[in-house]
Amino acid sequence: MDVNWMDFIKLLISTGVCWTNFVLVDTYFGLPRRPGVSGAEVIGKTLERMGGDINGGYFMGNIVCSPDASAGTLMASIFYYLLGFKGGLIATLLIFIGNRLCNDPGYAGTLGTFSATVLIHLLSSFIEPKYFIGGMVMAIFTIQGLYHVGASKVLGYIGRKLGMI
Template sequence: MNEIIGIIIAAIIAWINFVLIDTYFGLPEVPGVKGAGIIGRDIEKRGGNLSGGFFQGNILCSPDASAGTLLAPIGVMLLGVNGGILAAFLIYIGNRLCADPGYAGTIGALTATVWVVLLSFIGITPETFIVGMVIAITTIQGINHSWSSKLLGKIAQKMGKETNIN
């Protein structure tokens, strides 16, 4: 498979994987850790969406599905499927260390492991998936916080996970 096409496919799947899982587990609803609340309110002050800001703060302050989606292909690259499972375990431990009560990161690592294995049958390597995930994270955290928080807020609203904190 052409590497550019593979990276685009991997980026889309990684983006969908971590955004939907993190939204389902309530990252836009409330800050799971103190830093997430500070980040969310700062993004709101700069014209962003509070739900999207909480989402961004949560993925920055605690290992959620974005971290799981990135670490899983690294684990698969190094150790095969067992590496993906090990990544999920490490994310689980990281969540407990951060006093994060959620399981988004663990689920994200497990589903990403499945995606990496399935995509390998069409020629998308774990390395390609790693690059795709870096691109996916950059679209949420690295380009424009206000714009991406509004997109995340719309997704949260459609999934019934929008914050009601003021």
């Protein structure tokens, strides 16, 4: 099997773009400040008891319990890969419905999907949209899959640095 090094460079660039997009949008809409749904409070307090940061724990709990900008980025890349620029708008509508279904009164998911669609459309000349799907899975793996206490500390540091807590 031959490994093309261009693939890995594109994958790393798309991972960075997706990570920056959803962390910035979610932090701007105040996800680390308070738990929006009641399940996120449990996750934040448990991570604080294990030695992490409580605001980063609220952030991770909000990702689990409601389709926020992380789910929006994944849906935007999937629908852009299948349908083009119109698919991003359809994904925005689906994420809006899912947000209301999970009892979350916010616009983080809707705006995150729209900004991800615009970013993929701007970058689509030299990175194909299917790399953004893999990049989003890599980005969510670095937050929810590797080491939870360290990830919550990093997210709390970013939120405190931007002055949103």
